[in-house]
Amino acid sequence: MDPARRLGPAEIDVFAQLAVSTLLLGGIYALIAVGLTLIFGIMRVVNFAHGEYLMLGMYLAFWAFSLLALDPYVVLPASLVIFFVVGLLTYALVMRGVIHASHNVQIFTTVGLSIALQNVALVLWTGDFRVIRPWHSSVVIRLGGTAFNLSQVVAFAVAVALTIGLLLFMRRTHTGRVMRATAQDRDAATLMGIDTDRVYRLTFAIGIACVGAAGALVAPLYATYPQAGLQFVLIAYVVVVLGGLGDMAGALLGSLIVAAVEVAGSYVFGAAWKEVLYFVLFIGVLVFRPAGLFGQRGAETLGA
């Protein structure tokens, strides 16, 4: 959780190191958050179970590494596919029936899903903390007074590549445009002959594929355990609300802001208090700019 301190030798340039740590952390948060914001933007559902898919992604990487000696980055493409399918299944079994239901129904459906998935992991794999250390997690790269390990860099690069790929997909492809049209106006989309059910199914699957892939990326950096998703998903909510729920470019920026708060906060106040900082930030944004730092007012009542 604290890249700045873990590397710690005194000779590194503090500010450069903080900046680099922010960037690396921000990239990973972006990949987790982008799926969440995609699902919210198009389906108008806040997925409280999002973190559990991250946790499952981490377990997939863990088991692939410890049973088959597969590197998490080798598992990554498989993760994307597997979690895409998991997303399709979850949509068909759980989400489809509540897509037009009230907020309360949606909230408690995904909360129920979160509880169930967490405990499936607990029953199958116990509550032990699992750590993997592939070779690249111990390769330290030093650059101009900063130091970081290879896993962080790769995780960052892949996360950013996937996020940008998703953004391009949404902007450039026909399917992406159809998805955005549906986000803008559900009823109009239906009238224009768009199969909204298909759009939602695809949206949910892509969102889950992103966060599942993120699981493989963070597995070498953080411990894996059944509640591992919780800390990340809370951060992801902060990111998403900062960027404006449903705004994917905003999520990128939000990730950097949250990462900066976290990195700077743990440097100034110590790692113990940094979470308080971003929750305070979170509450502040929800209260004063509920549509996000850059969003338009009034969006918080959308879908109400």
Next chain:
Amino acid sequence: MRWLAPGRAAAALLFAGAAVVPLLSRDSFFLDSVILILLWGSLSAAWNVAGGYAGQVSLGHAAFFGIGAYAAALASARYEQSPWLGLAVGVLLSIVAGALIGYLSNRLKGPYFALSTIAFAEVLKIVASRWRGFTAGSEGIPVPYRPGFWTLGLDHVAWLYLALTLALVCYGLQVYLEKSRVGYRLAGVREDEDAAEALGIATRRLKVAAVMLSAALTAVGGSLWAQYVGFVDPAHVFSIDLSIRFALNSIIGGMGTALGPFLGSVLITMLETYLRATFSGMKAGFSGIYLIIYGTVLILVVRFAPEGVTGLADRVWRRRGAARAEAA
């Protein structure tokens, strides 16, 4: 709001049943179950005041529970004062916290409100875990057992009547919210705030008031729970799981009904007891399997019976009533 007469009868039966339990059995396991049903039911009823009646669906009520629990535990463990004093302090602090949360989150709806309440509870959890000098941090505080009413060192029978008293207070309050002027107006706020404003209802103030009342009751439950169980730690008393549990009882029983939270508490506690008996042989398994089922039940209930058991019963009752009317 609808299932009135039979609902009242069922509640009377439930509370009367709880009251006579000590006359029939002194088995501590059995008494413990009844106490917990009443305590969780009361806490859920407290949640229901905000979530069910005012439509302020919170997933952070553990914040108020934790404040109550810590206030009572610190009063007796650290200051060697009566936990009742701690309870009073906890209630006051919770009212302040409730006013703050209610006021700050006033304009937020649905998932936004839920998220902001989660964040509030998380902040308190972190503060309680990190402020070692005061709260003893994440190790938690064992609450000393000193016999007597004033020190809340009670036997199971006394605890049962104490929990029953709290349950009756919470139930009575909910009935008041169904019958009274303020209750009707609150229902208007829950159903449509713009329309309620147009009718002259100060919606913001009413919502904050509902959250404050709900917070106060939750803190009472938290204080009593801390004394009953004898131990508080931040990871549990401020957890999302706990907040979900308060909500879950109400949802399963029926949100916005007086009986719902208690009915939900009976069902969930029975399910828990049954599963505990069934899976107790498994290593690490029980709580996991119990919670998998718990999560699945939650999904199924909100999907197929979003108005809970009382809502289902209401539908059956009305259908039978209609059939009888037709026959006559």
Next chain:
Amino acid sequence: MLTLEGVSKHFGGLTAVREVSLQVRAGDLLGIIGPNGAGKTTLFNVIAGYYRPEAGRVVLEGRNVTGLPPHAISRLGLTRTFQIVKPFGNLSVLENVMIGALSPLPSTRQARAEAERVIAVCGLGLHAHARARALPLALRKRLEVARALATHPRLLLLDEVMAGLNPTELVGMVDLVRRLHADGLTIIVIEHIMAAMMRLAQRIVVLHHGEKIAEGTPQEIASDRRVVDAYLGEDFSLAEA
């Protein structure tokens, strides 16, 4: 009774209402018409306190109410209905109207009696115990009126209570509004359909692109060149409905 002085309301760069002034005297039945997007509902939202105007004042019975919250304005005797009806969906018709009646009345018993009376006046007697969300549109529009009426307003703002009604339902609604007016209630009606308004209102204000372009009796309005022009762009004519 109600005076608007140069009221303007912007949304970002868009001006929804521009310097509108008008006067409503006690006992008036004023119609506000205009094509879609003319700013009618925005004007209601400003009057009733839902929006704060960027310029101008709203004066109710000599008191400046600009910027007061809607509930405070409602308590001063001005109650509105909503174009997109907002029933308390899970409650019965009776309960809906009771909530309105509980504003002036202290007890649920009195409110119930009053609600029953208002429900009868509005022709909802047969549906008193139906769930509001189960009602057809015409009855939900009536429910809007009944609920507002139960607050005992001195000035009633009706926002398109006739839109979407079939001819029979329309006649019923026009008749209801007439009766309320005859009983001494001051009423402002927003309507999209000009023909209905011509039969109903004593005086009409025409909004176009957020500005007041005409005011007068129905006859004066019908022959006003600018009004006809404003409506020509649309599919609506005086003959409709």
